[in-house]
Amino acid sequence: MPAWREKPPFVWHRSPALAYRATNATKIHKNKELLMRTAARLLAILILAAAGSALAQGKHLIDPTPPGSLNPEPLPPLQNPDAPSTPAKDLFARKSTPFPGPSRSIGGYFDGCLAGAVALPISGPSWQVMRLSRNRNWGNPQLVRFIERFAENAKKVGWNGLLVGDMSQPRGGPMLSEHRSHQIGLDADIWFTPMPDHVQSREEREFGSATDVVAPDMLDVDSEVWTHKHTELIRTAAQDPAVIRILVNPAIKKALCREAGADRAWLFKVRPWYGHAEHFHVQIACPPGSAECKPQPPPRPSDGCDHELDFWFKQSTLHPPPSKPKPALTLAGLPPACKQIVKAP
Numbered sequence: 001m002p003a004w005r006e007k008p009p010f011v012w013h014r015s016p017a018l019a020y021r022a023t024n025a026t027k028i029h030k031n032k033e034l035l036m037r038t039a040a041r042l043l044a045i046l047i048l049a050a051a052g053s054a055l056a057q058g059k060h061l062i063d064p065t066p067p068g069s070l071n072p073e074p075l076p077p078l079q080n081p082d083a084p085s086t087p088a089k090d091l092f093a094r095k096s097t098p099f100p101g102p103s104r105s106i107g108g109y110f111d112g113c114l115a116g117a118v119a120l121p122i123s124g125p126s127w128q129v130m131r132l133s134r135n136r137n138w139g140n141p142q143l144v145r146f147i148e149r150f151a152e153n154a155k156k157v158g159w160n161g162l163l164v165g166d167m168s169q170p171r172g173g174p175m176l177s178e179h180r181s182h183q184i185g186l187d188a189d190i191w192f193t194p195m196p197d198h199v200q201s202r203e204e205r206e207f208g209s210a211t212d213v214v215a216p217d218m219l220d221v222d223s224e225v226w227t228h229k230h231t232e233l234i235r236t237a238a239q240d241p242a243v244i245r246i247l248v249n250p251a252i253k254k255a256l257c258r259e260a261g262a263d264r265a266w267l268f269k270v271r272p273w274y275g276h277a278e279h280f281h282v283q284i285a286c287p288p289g290s291a292e293c294k295p296q297p298p299p300r301p302s303d304g305c306d307h308e309l310d311f312w313f314k315q316s317t318l319h320p321p322p323s324k325p326k327p328a329l330t331l332a333g334l335p336p337a338c339k340q341i342v343k344a345p
């Protein structure tokens with residue numbers, strides 16, 4: 001298993017249904033009557049077939065970008081915000097403004113927070129922020145500068161402009177939904193859909209759907225929607241010196257390996273991971289001089305196009321067994337400065 005620590009969220013979604021199916025199949029199999037056994041086997045086959053097709057369709061449930069809301073409800077106040085057991089995500093999700101002062105990315109990508117965050121403007125010359133109701137277009141100023149720079153460079157390879165998904169919350173930290181990383185303002189999700197030519201309305205940004213570029217069998221990209229411009233888009237991001245890692249679906253990595261051509265020096269930064277079929281995840285390095293920022297180990301220097309890729313196309317990887325969710329992070333699991341940052345008004 002590769003070193004990246006982001007757990008696939010879809011395993012979680014699927015587990016109850018799979019557990020239910022497995023239990024039923026087992027019960028039926030125990031029946032001693034021959035007729036019943038035959039019937040049970042048939043039923044088991046049907047159940048497995050149904051589960052298989054549910055999984056094939058379930059690909060679209062992997063880290064999707066669900067529609068937002070035009071009138072997001074404020075979260076209800078916490079009963080016990082000061083209890084040590086309160087999940088940190090419940091505290092950070094209730095902060096709608098950044099912590100003032102100089103920008104600081106504190107702790108690690110998976111266990112940290114952010115002070116002095118800046119917002120990426122929701123519309124720029126070559127980008128637009130999606131799902132504004134999530135209020136996750138915040139980052140270290142270095143991340144905002146990267147997105148502005150990347151959007152310009154992407155235009156030069158024929159990409160009309162970026163649709164920007166989640167960055168970080170105003171004070172970073174863990175989120176109520178979707179991500180385990182994105183905590184210190186140095187991660188951003190970019191949609192595989194190019195920006196339209198007009199400035200989108202709030203409705204379009206909340207309800208528009210991202211393009212899933214992976215084929216239904218998950219073994220390759222979907223030739224109906226994948227273009228060489230997608231390869232050039234990812235190449236452009238990977239060639240930015242600030243970028244240390246990009247996560248894409250294994251089917252996309254396979255396509256990049258095929259289409260990269262002679263210039264392959266950037267490929268090592270692009271790593272396969274679960275999901276990431278409708279957006280890719282870009283991680284930039286701890287900014288120079290930020291002593292509180294905990295760096296991630298860089299990816300291995302190999303282009304990752306060899307047998308390393310085989311792991312991702314095994315049935316057991318494409319359809320992994322359910323995994324137990326980890327207990328939620330509390331403030332005790334974050335650097336001490338994060339407590340002050342999330343408790344400040």
Ligand SMILES: [Zn+2]
Nearest residue numbers: 187188189281
């Ligand atoms: Zn991401």
